[in-house]
Amino acid sequence: MTNPPAKGDGVPAEEPAPTAGGDNGLTVPPAEQFEAAMEDEAAEQAVAVEETAAVTRRKPWILRAAIYLTTANQVMVTVYSLILAAVVGAILIIVSDPYVRSTWGYFFSQPGDALSASWDAVATAYGALFRGAVVDPDKLNRWFYGMADLDAVLRPIATTFNYSAPLIFTGMAVALAFRSGLFNIGAQGQAVVGAIGAAIVGFSFTGLPTIVHLPLTLLGGLVGGAIWGAIPGVLKALTGAHEVIISIMLNYIGGYLLLWVISTKFVHSPDRTDAISKPASESALFPSLFGAGLPANWGIVLAVVVAAGMSWFLARSSLGFRFRTVGANPAAAKTAGMGVAGTYATAMAFGGGLAGLGGATILLGSTSHALTPSVAGTIGFDGITVALLGRAKPLGVVFSALLFGAMQAGASTMQTVAQIPVDMVTVLQAVIVIFIAAPALVKGIFHLREAKVSGQELSMAKGW
Amino acid sequence: MRPAMKFTAAALAGGLVLGLSACGKPPADDKAGDSGAKFNACMVTDLGGVDDKSFNTSAWKGMQEAAKKDTGINATYAQSNTEADYEPNLQNAVDNNCSLIVAVGGLMADATKKLATAHPDKQFAIVDAKIDLPNVRSMEFNTAQNSFMAGYLAAATSKTGKVATYGGLKIPPVTIFMDGFAEGVKYFNEKKGKKVELLGWDEAKQEGTFAESFIDQQKGKALTETFVSQGADVVFPVAGGTGVGSTTVAKEKPEVSVVWVDVDGCQSLATACDTFLSTAEKNIPAAVTDAVIAAKGGAKGGATVGTLENKGVSLAPFQKKDALVTAETKAELEQIKTDIIAGTIKIQSPSQPKVS
Amino acid sequence: MNVLYGLLTPDSGEILIDGVPQTFHSPRDALRAKVGMVHQHFMLVPVFTVAENIMLGREKTSGVLLSRAAARAEVRELSERYGLDVDPDAVVEDIPVGVQQRVEIIKALTSDCDLLILDEPTAVLTPAEIDELLDVMRTLRADGKSIVFITHKLKEVKAIADKITVVRRGRIVGTAEPTTGEDELAAMMVGREVSLTVDKTPARPGEPVLEIAGLSVLDERGQRAVDGLDLEVRAGEILGIAGVQGNGQTELAEAIMSLRPVLTGTIMVNKCPATRSKTRQVIDSGVGYVPEDRSADGLVKSFSIAENLVLNQYDKPPYGSGFMINPKMINKVAEERVAEYDVRTPSARTPVGTLSGGNQQKVIVAREMSRKLDLLIAAQPTRGVDVGSIEFIHKRIVAERDTGTGVLLISSELDEVLALSDRVAVMYRGRILDIVSPDTPREKIGRLMAGLTDDQAASKEPGA
Known part of the structure; x- marks a missing residue:
């Protein structure tokens, strides 16, 4: 037997390091830099x-x-x-x-x-932002002395919740895809199609009890979004088409689909002259969270519960494990026998479903609970930012969605009080x-x- | 490390200031002191904001006009970036001592209705929608009437015997223009025994050409080029900014004229003034000004429909293409206006606002 | 060495070049100080010609135009002066690896460097090419250039070096003369005596567990990397594949694992056809696989050791069942494996990316060997691994064989193949040229690796 070659320790140990560090593979993380055989002192x-x-x-x-x-x-x-x-x-x-x-x-x-003057301007603006988003200390004080009703105290936070709930969903839609190695830039289209699905289920039935109708409506949103999300996923799996390009295009198609759907006889509200659909039945709506006078509904609770569910799903389910593995290293996932293409398709469908729930939530949380050409606003695109800020983790997404929702809620007050543009x-x-x-x-x-x-x-x- | 600490400290201090201000019994009522002050007229815009060169711009113009006429009026606006902003914006207007809250756009109807119901002591007004509440003034416009005139004008000035229209979206506020236009063309054919053809809209079937956008100028240009290649020489775009594409075509081909909508094209799109034959105007500013001044005077609720009669809608002056319109046509248009006001010409469009 | 070339900035200490202290913030600084480097991974643009590659980074310009002629002349001049034999107009992707390396050397020489760093230059070369490289280095030395030659192959060091410095864990552990014995050098590198031979009993081969007939596989570029290959591995034996890297070994392993489609031919695992299986089925039929590139294919660096240990078992009892996985069980079993396989880590929940190469490799070995296997494919099982871990991994492979598993060992380290294998198959250009006993003289195997069979005269072979 001949001597196997011994390896010099101080030499940057990694032989093939194509994936290490930055784009050019030149930056070696310190751990690998100094890493060495640990045969003697493990510590x-x-x-x-x-x-x-x-x-x-x-x-x-x-x-x-x-x-x-x-x-x-x-x-x-x-x-x-x-x-x-x-x-x-x-x-x-x-x-x-x-x-x-x-x-x-x-x-x-x-x-x-x-x-x-600068201090005043900034303090007024940020003060208004805070009062419009969280609580107005003056209102709180008045309520304490029985001079204002509780609604006035809770209104800012309720407004924040109403803005945040859809963002939690779309944020998770993007985050889940991120964790699976995909860039779901199509949450907007998925939310729009989800809103369409929810609206159709929402107004098609009347007389159902809420306990049946609301879940059905949400399911409509989920399915609509999942279909829209699955399209780029399946195309990526089958043909290698890049999900970013497909889902950007599907955003446009979803937007035009919405315009067309609203104009159809089946969907368009016969009582209205403008572009608005029939409103969802009362039974399809989320129960109000703080009472009828305030905008917040149980959508925010559902969103947080779903976020917790997603956290559990990623950590404890075998499918979640697969998502994470494929997301972190598709080559290793493939080598370990995981179906990478199938996982991409599934993850996109899941993400789409979450975005669809976001679309359903914003629809049901709106004043008219009906489809309009811009019913989904920009929640899909905002979802990308929310996911980034939340580091693609469910808890992070909840917090960043709350922050973004609060900023939107506060912006309205800031605009009225301090004349700062939204x-x-x-x-x-x-x-x-x-x-x-x-x-x-x-x-x-x-x-x-x-x-x-x-x-x-x-x-x-x-x-x- | 040090700068980081400083910022943290500053943030904490800021929080404390906010917290402390909440202590101590407040004065009895914050609203009492405001009674001799100015009349606050607050407008909430639809998506697009006051610079949309469309109904938000028009309504804001009306607000400013009112403030100019009566120095006791203070006009402000709040912009909606998404539909979810409607309700918070209206709510903030209510909370910030606005005496009259003007909502712009039919899509705000639900939110306005909700807040007006919750705050019966507040005065509201809404453009382009009808809300039956005692404290809401509704402002609608029967643009089928002036579009009828526009249709007659187009048919009368067309040299090719073909005119065209297209919409931004197939929704009643758009198709009402197209209906009126179609009826005007039809009326011309009946009167003159001609066969001027209308491309882009079939009133009976309620079907036609739509850009599916209010901002896509390229789309407007492409549609207009198609119409022109089919022989049309007067185009009536009912599509907001998309219609700018039509003026681009008309600039290249001087034989093509454009009939604009909402705000006189020579004002809202002055650079393309050469291309405009006329405009089917919707006089939102005047309606809004009236509403604000009336509300300050103590008027409550009510509904107005802008018509040719009350000058809420009108056909704008012919401006630079005046030479194309014969004196005969001008006289006939005046007659049509009189007949519509008198009711001897009945407009069929299903999208017209119901006069209460 | 990356510090010396300006890729990393030193945390402390200084670099003296010709007695002058230098701080290098980028390779540009290093080049200015006349330090050139040839990386282990070539930094050439494959679709450019040699001359164009030389121009990169220090474009010789006349006005705005690149002067191709000047670069070409320079390549020719340097090529002749040092006997490098490089055609300036050849496209880089068309020329053999050995020549590409010379292009890198020319690239370094064009900047007039006095000090040339060669980082593991021999890893990708055939024995003949290594000899040529050593000749080039001698010419350079004669011309007054200083060379830092980094390698872990002791023979090469002894053949060329004037002075040997042994580096271990970022520190110099000693210097030696070329006359120093290999065992002594190895001892310095490791810090303690290691047995350079592997103790094993003679194999008791059983039934064939892997039968390959007429196998052809395409590589990424659509070339037949495996070309009509026949091979048989029996239970209880180690079949080593010797060959210079890039002769189809990688593609062979991936084809067996169904990670790469088979063009023609059949693969039977345990007498069952596995030519068109899914990777998952191959794994489940009792095939273990240590992939050649552990960072890319073997591990998910952001995952914990525990998670990596179940990468291909996560949904099977006891780790998971149905939709759920059982993190408690996964962590518990992981702790046992960490102890059993001597993975030096603070805990089984540590991310694998923070471990040294050797310990990372032990994680893969632990994963693959701790279930019942019929066939183990070990590709480059000790690449970039410290000596202590090499020894450990070798022992485990032999132990696995002794339990009756058939082992297919693929390694570009001839010494490793010879030390471990019961039979040695020499692979060249996608085929098995010959199967020989590990006692065969190295020279003969070396000739086979270069594509020279005994009945062929060396002159007939048209170069690698």
């Missing part, structure tokens, strides 16, 4: 990891907390992105207000004017996502520490 891990771990172990909690707060982990990057977005928003508010701008014109003679909120959302997508930027701005290396990638901008 001797990558040096960087070791150090952080040691510090974490020995320091008191306050220091540990400080270290956590100043590390570029996912949570803190998100938090700092929100702070940065708020700062950018504040600058925009200052710049866009003609009066405040004028005070900056004589900043060097009376700096106090500019500063206080588009400001869209800008804020975009800025948040930019920072989330570029964690290195956030890390640089706040001088954060390097996060411990784990298998999770900080950036999600790899959907393609």
Whole structure:
């Protein structure tokens, strides 16, 4: 027998590293960089990891907390992105207000004017945003002294819930696909078709009890969305067509389908002259959450329950395991005998179903609970941002959908009270996502520490 | 680390300020102090906002006009980005001491109805819809009447004997124009014993050509080119921004004329003024101005339908294509207007608002 | 070495070039300091000609036009000076690997570098090509160039080096002279004596478990990578496949696993046809597979060790049943496997991506070998693995054989094939040229690997 060649330890150990690190395979993560044979001391891990771990172990909690707060982990990057977005928003508010701008014109003679005017403008705007989205402290106070009814106190949060519920669904539709290695940019079309399905079931039956009719209506939305989602999935599985392109096109087709459906005799409301369908029957609607006077309904509860279900599904079901494996490494999934193409098709159908539920929820949560040409708004596209912000995790999606819903709810108040255009909120959302997508930027701005290396990638901008 | 801490501290401080402001017994009523102040007229736009060069722009113009006429009126607006914004926007208007809340667009009818029912003490007004509540003023427009005139005008000026129309979407607010136009062409043929042909709309079957969009200029251009190639020389686009595509074609081919809708094309699309024969105008600004001033005067509810008679709808001046319209045609149009007002010409369109 | 070439920035310490401290932030800085590098993975554009590849990055321009003629002349000049024999007009994807490597060397030389780093240059070469490379290196040395030659093949080091530095885990563990014995060098690399031979008893082959007849398989480019191959593996034996990488071994393994469609021919596993099976069925019929590229095909790096251990068993009892999986059981069994297979990790829930290459490989080996197998396909089972782990993995493979499993061992390390196999099949251009005993002289096997059968004179063979 001859000697098998021994391997030099310090040499970057990975021989084939086509998938390692960044796009060019040049950046080797520290763990692999320092990795070596661990034959003697098992504890001797990558040096960087070791150090952080040691510090974490020995320091008191306050220091540990400080270290956590100043590390570029996912949570803190998100938090700092929100702070940065708020700062950018504040600058925009200052710049866009003609009066405040004028005070900056004589900043060097009376700096106090500019500063206080700027502070007032920003505080008024963000204060209104908060009052419109969460709670108005003044109303709360009045209610406490019996001078206002509870509805007034709950209205902002109820409005937020009503905006958030559909976003949770579409966010999950995108997130589930993300986790399965797909970029579901078609949530918009899926939501639209889901809304069509829900509306048809919703107005076609009358006299059913809610307990039967509501689930049926939701099923209509689910099936509609699932069909729309399955199309790109199946095409990808069978022909290799890219799901992004197909689903973008299906967004258009879904939009036109909606226009056509509304104009048909079967769907169009005979009592109305404009483009609106027959309204869903009362029995198809979600029961109201806080009472009839407030917009929130049980859709938000359903959304949270479904999010919990998705979390369970990914962690505990064999299909979820397959989704995750295919999403994280399709080649390994194939080698392990998983049907990658079939998984793609299934994941897209699941995602479509979730988006369809989002479409159903926004339809049933709307004032007219009827189809209109823009009934789904932009919940599908917003779902992409929500999923990004929520790091494609169910809990994250719930929180980011609540945040986005709150921003939309608050925007209305901010517009009325502070005359800030509603588009400001869209800008804020975009800025948040930019920072989330570029964690290195956030890390640089706040001088954060390097996060411990784990298998999770900080950036999600790899959907393609 | 340091800057991070500072920001966190600032955020915390901000939260505290908000929290503290909630303490202490509040003054008795926030609304009492407002009674001698200005009359707040608040408008909630439909999707598109006040710069849509369509009904939102028109309504906002009416609001500003009212504020100009009566300095005691303060006009503001809130924009809806999605349909889900209707209700919160109207609600915020209610909460922020708006004396009159103007909703723009028929799709806002349900939300307006809901809030008007919940707040019977508040005054509402809505454009392009009819709500039977004592505190809502409905503003509708019978555009079939002026479209009838537009149809007659088109038929009379066509050299090829073919005119065309197309819509943005097959919905009554659009097809009402097309119906009126078709009837006008028909009336011309009956009167003159001619056979001017209308492309793009069959009133009896309620079927025709639609761009399925109110913004797609390319689509408008393509449709118009098709019509022109079939021989049409007057085009009546009822499709918002999509109709701009028709003016593009008309600029290239001077023999083609466009009849615009809603707001006089020479104002809303001044660059294409050369191409417009006329406009089937819908006088939203005046209606809104009237509604605001009436509400300040204490009027409640009511419904108006804009007609030729009350100048709520009209056929705009012929502007740069005036030479194409003979004196005879002008006289006939005046007669038609009189006849429609008098009811001797009956318009059939099923999409007309019912006069209460 | 990546630090030296400017791909990574050092955390501490300094680099002196000709006595001058240097900081390299990018390869550009390194080139400026006359340091050139030939990567293990060639960084050439396959559809460009040699001259065009040379121009890349340091485009010789006259005005805005690239000067092709200048690049061509330069290639020709360098090629002649160092006896490299490279045609500047050949398209890179058409020329053999050995020549491509010389293109890389020329690329480094065109920047006038004084120090040339060669990172594992021999891994992809035939023995003859290795000899040629060593000659080139001698010419370069004679011309006054310094060369850092990184390899884990001791023979090559001894053949060419003037000074040997042994690096282990990022530290220099010692220097040696070329005259130092191989065992001594290996000991320095490992830190303790390792047995370089594998103890095994003679095989007791049983019934054939894998029968392949007339198999042809296409590779990604549509070429017949496996071309009419016949092979038989019996229960209780290790059949090693020796051959230079890229002669169809990868495609052969993938065809057996049904990961790659079979063009013609048949595959029988346990006397059952498996030519057109699904990968899942092949796995379930008792075939274990250690894929050649563990990062790409073997593991999901963001998953825990436990999850990776059940990648192809997740839905089978006791890990899962029906729709559910049982994470508790998965983790429990994983802890046992981690202990049994000596995976050095803090816990079974650690993401696999943070482990060293050797430990990652042990996870795959543990997954594949801890169920009842009839056939094990081990492709490059010890590639990029430290010596301690190599020893362990070799022992497990032999132990697996001793339980009556047939093993198909595919390795580009001739020493490994010879040490482990009971029979050695030499593969060349998609066929088995000969099956020989592991006691056959290395020179003979080496000639077979280069496509030279005994009845052929060396001159007749038209080069690899």
